[in-house]
Amino acid sequence: MSMSPLERYRVYERRLVRVRWLQQGFHSVEEDDLLQEMEEIWWQLSDEDRHLLDSEPPKSLIRTPAEVGKRVLKDKDVLAHPQSVSRTEVA
Amino acid sequence: MYLTAHRVFSTTRGRQAVNAFRYEHGQQPIAGIDWENPNIALIAEAHPGALVGDNVEMAPGGNEVISYLDVAAQDGTPNNRITDALRGFRQRIKPHTKTMHTTVDAIAMQFWVSAGLEGQELDEFDELSSRAIALLDRRGSPWRALPPLIAVVRLEPDGFTCSLDPESAKRAEASLGFALPAERVTVSREVESGIQTVIDDLMPELAHILTRLSADKMLALGGVRFVTAEGRTLGEWPARGADQQQISP
Numbered sequence: 001m002s003m004s005p006l007e008r009y010r011v012y013e014r015r016l017v018r019v020r021w022l023q024q025g026f027h028s029v030e031e032d033d034l035l036q037e038m039e040e041i042w043w044q045l046s047d048e049d050r051h052l053l054d055s056e057p058p059k060s061l062i063r064t065p066a067e068v069g070k071r072v073l074k075d076k077d078v079l080a081h082p083q084s085v086s087r088t089e090v091a
Numbered sequence: 092m093y094l095t096a097h098r099v100f101s102t103t104r105g106r107q108a109v110n111a112f113r114y115e116h117g118q119q120p121i122a123g124i125d126w127e128n129p130n131i132a133l134i135a136e137a138h139p140g141a142l143v144g145d146n147v148e149m150a151p152g153g154n155e156v157i158s159y160l161d162v163a164a165q166d167g168t169p170n171n172r173i174t175d176a177l178r179g180f181r182q183r184i185k186p187h188t189k190t191m192h193t194t195v196d197a198i199a200m201q202f203w204v205s206a207g208l209e210g211q212e213l214d215e216f217d218e219l220s221s222r223a224i225a226l227l228d229r230r231g232s233p234w235r236a237l238p239p240l241i242a243v244v245r246l247e248p249d250g251f252t253c254s255l256d257p258e259s260a261k262r263a264e265a266s267l268g269f270a271l272p273a274e275r276v277t278v279s280r281e282v283e284s285g286i287q288t289v290i291d292d293l294m295p296e297l298a299h300i301l302t303r304l305s306a307d308k309m310l311a312l313g314g315v316r317f318v319t320a321e322g323r324t325l326g327e328w329p330a331r332g333a334d335q336q337q338i339s340p
Contacts, residue, residue: 014211021207022098024157026105059209073159075099077152078112079310079329080294082142085135086095086112087156 005044009053012038017059092116093139094162094173094226096219099154104305107157108149111222113230114140115166126165131192131199134163144230146222150306157205160219164198170227173198177220186210232329237313239327242301244286245320250279251286253317255301262312263302276300290317290326298328 003011016034023031042050075087096111116124121138124130134140162173176198184191184202187209192201202219204212240259245252254275255263264271276297278289290297295306298315309315309328316327 018208018211018214021157021205021211022100022107023105024100024102024107024155024207026102073156075097075110075151075154075156077150078142079145079147079151079314082330083139085137085139086151087097087135087159 005041006046006049006052009038009041009045009049012041013059092162092164092166092168093134094223095135095139096160096222097156098158098215098219099149099151100157101149101154104149106149109219109222110148110151111146111226112142113144113226115143116140117166127197128194129163129165129197129199131161131163131194131201134199135161135201144226145232146226147232147234147310148307150310152306158208158215158219159201159203160216160223161201162198162223163200168198170224172196173227174224176200177224181213181216181220184213184216186212188212234310234313234329235331239314239316239331240298240302240309240312242298242315242317243320244290244317244325246286247277250277252277253297253301259302259315263304266308266312267303271303287325294326294328 012034016031016038019028019030019034045053072090073087074090076084078084078086093114093116094111096109098107098109100107116138117140123133124138162177164173164176176195177200179195180191180193180200180202183193189206189212190201190203192199194200202212202216204215208215240263241256242253242259243256245254252275254273255271260271278286294315294317297317298304298309299306302309302315304312314327314329314331317325319325
């Protein structure tokens with residue numbers, strides 16, 4: 001069963017959210033590839049679909065300003081210190 | 092037993108990976124821990140136990156943790172009880188929830204995802220839980236099966252020097268894809284602290300200077316061990332638990 005352009009766009013949008021989260025805002029080739037695919041699909045969408053997508057809030061923000069600096073966890077080198085906790089919260 | 096899987100992001104490497112660790116606690120009671128109802132936060136933050144197994148994709152230490160799944164249960168809890176508990180926990184995870192914890196059948200679990208993955212928390216749970224479950228079936232670590240690179244520390248009249256032994260240099264070069272210069276690090280007598288202190292404090296830096304390898308590549312070769320010319324171990328990364336003997340400068 002083939003997907004409509006809007007359904008395909010949603011799939012790529014979901015992947016984009018994950019790739020951006022995984023890369024924590026750092027550039028990646030995978031993100032570029034997804035954006036290119038999404039752009040191609042964009043021009044296949046109806047005006048209604050585009051309007052629908054434009055009216056939705058952005059989904060791929062890494063952190064809202066309120067969340068920045070709230071909680072950062074860093075991992076510890078447990079291979080050097082095998083009885084150490086594996087992570088710690090830093091300000 | 093404490094089992095944890097982290098997804099970590101390294102800003103210096105610009106990439107992410109999943110690392111999983113398995114700890115055990117032994118038979119001695121630990122203040123504040125009731126294995127019938129384990130306090131998972133206390134175990135994760137203060138009493139992880141002793142590391143007995145790991146599956147590391149990216150060398151730990153200073154990476155940002157962007158999600159984690161923790162499991163705590165008494166040592167020896169059957170694997171099927173743990174996997175059943177994780178399956179039950181999964182069913183309770185709601186999209187757009189960043190933190191969840193529960194205790195089922197004396198197995199405590201907690202799951203956390205940093206901001207930005209809204210709506211895909213279950214996918215992340217599945218990935219972390221598969222990494223954690225993979226560690227249930229085995230102790231040990233892939234790097235333990237490999238002999239470490241050997242850096243030889245030699246006392247000199249004016250201090251000491253470190254250099255890779257020829258076999259280790261060959262292994263490092265094979266990983267790097269180019270020939271290493273005949274690198275020798277000299278620490279002069281003017282350094283007040285003894286050899287052991289210098290090795291303890293500067294082991295990662297010394298290892299990198301000698302091998303030119305990233306921590307990840309070093310780990311893939313079994314890590315590095317600093318030994319005296321007589322073969323006594325001064326330090327190693329990762330720690331293998333062997334007795335380390337001290338020498339004076």
